[in-house]
Amino acid sequence: MSQTPLTQLGPLSVADFLQGYWQREAIFLPATLPDFRSPLTPEELAGLALEEEVESRLITHSDESPWQLENGPFAESRFLSLPSQPWTLLIQAVDQLIPDVHQLLQKFRFIPSWRLDDIMVSYAPTGGSVGPHFDYYDVFLLQGAGKREWQIGQQCDSNSPTLEGTPLNILKEFKAQQRFTAGPGDIVYIPPGTAHWGTALDDDCITYSIGFRAPSVADIFDDLSQDIASRLSNDQRYRDAQPLGFTNPGEIDTTSLKQLRQLIEEQLSDQALSSWFGRYMTTPKYPELCPDPEAIEIAQMQTWIDSERWAQQAPEARFSYLEQGDSARLFVNGEEYSCSPSFARTLCNRTAYCLAELSDPAERHLLLELFSLQQLELCDEADG
Template sequence: MQFAHFDAGRFLADYWQKKPLLIRNPWRSWANPVEPDELAGLSCEEDVESRLIVQARGGWKVEHGPIPESRFGKLGRNPWTLLVQAVDIHAPDVAALIAPFRFIPDWRIDDVMVSYATDGGGVGPHFDQYDVFLIQGLGRRRWQVGAMCDAATPLLPHDDLRLLADFDVAEEWVLEPGDILYIPPRMAHNGVAIGDDCMTYSIGFRAPSRSDLIENWCGDLLGRLQDDDRYEDPEPAPQDNPGEISAPAIAKLHAMIMETMGDRAAFARWFGQHNSAPKYPEVDFRPEQPVTGRDVQAFIADAVPLTRNPASRFSFIRQDADSLLLFVDGQCFELAGEAAALAERLCAGGRIEMDQALGRSAAAMELIVALFNQGSVAFETGD
């Protein structure tokens, strides 16, 4: 799917992380990518994250998946909402929704959550810590937005939902199929289904917190440090007061920390692997039959296109004009020459027409074999 009209440059300058924007059906041709029954089927599966939210007596009750199939026949007349996370992993047509939004770098894109709601269904007034594009798939939904929130914003007591204690509506719109509403981080918002068969596709973006970065980066460092890497002072000067921690000692202790944590190259490599790691590592996309370099050469000779797994995360960090670090599903590949050029093409698009010259590049062959065997790419054989 692609937009017929949308000014990405103006959006980034005037709206991104600043204010909401209603985009009336910008698609060349809008078609709802997944049916309600398919979404319900996904929510019944063990390896799919889902929630069922039922409104009753003025409150919201949350049930976590997998949802028993029989549950849907017992929901009654109370408004309810089904939320299924990362549907793009399981449905290629949903993954295709991400393509028009790739004016935002891929490393920032999280997943596509899909919701189905009956008349009056919703999850209540709340705010998120990340940017989100809300695409109306089927039916109609009224969206309301309010003020910006922060850690001090009062919330209602609830174990599963971050419901706002107070919500003052500043603007509201009714979205029809194909319409999109952009909501910046921390902005209060509330969506309510108008009629049954209301489906919304939420494209969310990653926004690593400082605490998450520090915790995970330090955890990685700790796993690689040696116990005998310790403070030393072979020529200490006499101190007037033995109770003082001297400025030179503090400086040396601080330097021990900063020399390790301040290694920018090591941090970049760690972040690329951390950020590209699969969101659901328990989902195994590895092929039943691994390929060899000879198999890959045969595919290339037959001009079989190479495609990315929509569930895989690809990104790279350039080292110099001819080399880069490629990160795919938590793995790091140091590449140069033809292999680096191939990596850039893989990161730029989801389908590659293979160049016969690649079959003569050992490094490119090695990369394709590794990516195929870890389930990140496949050859489009039509089987």
């Protein structure tokens, strides 16, 4: 599968889609990937659900017990005793497990790669569904096999009523406004907050959900404040501005509040904020899927770097960068490195590159470190 980002989404150019629909309105995008065929079978998905490090879920539904959730890993016997009522199996981060699915993720790099999250793959026999719900992030729902009916509903938020008696956030009310039937290669785009409800129409239904990172403001403040606090010493404390006299000892005056704001703003320099953000947005969501650093002989890695071999980002690695004049900051899996802008652009904007292009002595140590951490890996030129 080509790793070139899409330029056309069904009837729309990517530019028209971004201008008219992205984070605004749901849309059905037929035949976006007309030749796409699921690289996974239902049996292979069930096999992944047996693995300890893989996040998997099983959702069953009946009138007596609506939308019940079981978390994996599962025993093989569980799949031999599935109920007759509809069910759905969901596997997270399949792009980090299956190379062909990782290549699929590259098709959506018309959105900044630091916004891409992971690909969840679901299988359901006829009638299987996860119920009417909404997400807080954008998602492209690519049909990989079989057919699925999608109903698009109303806009929702945290105040939208949900059903009791289930651990899932199933909407109590769903008002269908659009209906689509998706076959292999069709995509349904759902923006944040839009209710949707997918139901398998046959026993071959496999759907690939390409999701995007959208941290809550609460999570941003929580992580940022911890990052700032970790860099401060106990000597740094609040101090009063030059007092002019306190006539009302119980009052918190505006001068004190201004002093407090200045103290906070001093810790929010552009340098500090961008450094934190780069590390935060490249931190792996599933670190347990990242391989341990490998003891590769330095001489062997040096041979790779001096050769015409090709390399690419490892499936588990997240790369982003920030340019600052003649230098750049490279962010990989939550760590920060200094390098040249050209080096950062090559590593982050391209899916594969000849190592001879990156043989600048100034970047040699960094290349060796990325290889030893298995964040870069060798590949065939054809993969690029």
